[in-house]
Amino acid sequence: MEIAALQEIVKDRYFENDNARGIxxxxxxxxxxxxxxxSAIARGDKENAKEEFGDVLMWLLTLANLMQVDMEEVVKEYLENPRKKIPGK
Ligand SMILES: [Mg+2]
Known part of the structure; x- marks a missing residue:
């Protein structure tokens, strides 16, 4: 699935409530x-971590929608011009 398609699904499903809640x-x-x-990572709980990865991704896309940020474009720009890595991180 394309990032833009996923972001659109998140927008269709959640934007009204997210917008009412506020950024x-x-x-x-x-x-x-x-x-x-x-917490799931710290416990080594991979099954719970999988659920939480999903939660984090969906809420990230929700925030992007509220700020009218195109994450497909963000990822494309990032991959074309990666930020410098901090040594040791
Ligand atoms: Mg969660």
Whole structure:
């Protein structure tokens, strides 16, 4: 599946509610999901981590939709001009 297609599905399903909630509170949900993913990784719980990867991705796309950011374009630009890696990270 293309990123743009996935972003459109997320927009169709969730934009109305996400927009009503507002970007600040939506960002808090995103942070919560990142925390849940980090916890699953720390526990070595791969099955739960898989669920949380999905949650994080969907909330990321939701945030992009609220900010009218085209993630297909973001990824394309990133791959064409990768940011410098910080040594040791
Ligand atoms: Mg979750």
């Amino acid at each position: 600040y509170h939506t960002a808090l949900w995103f942070h919560e999901e990142v925390g849940e993913l980090s």
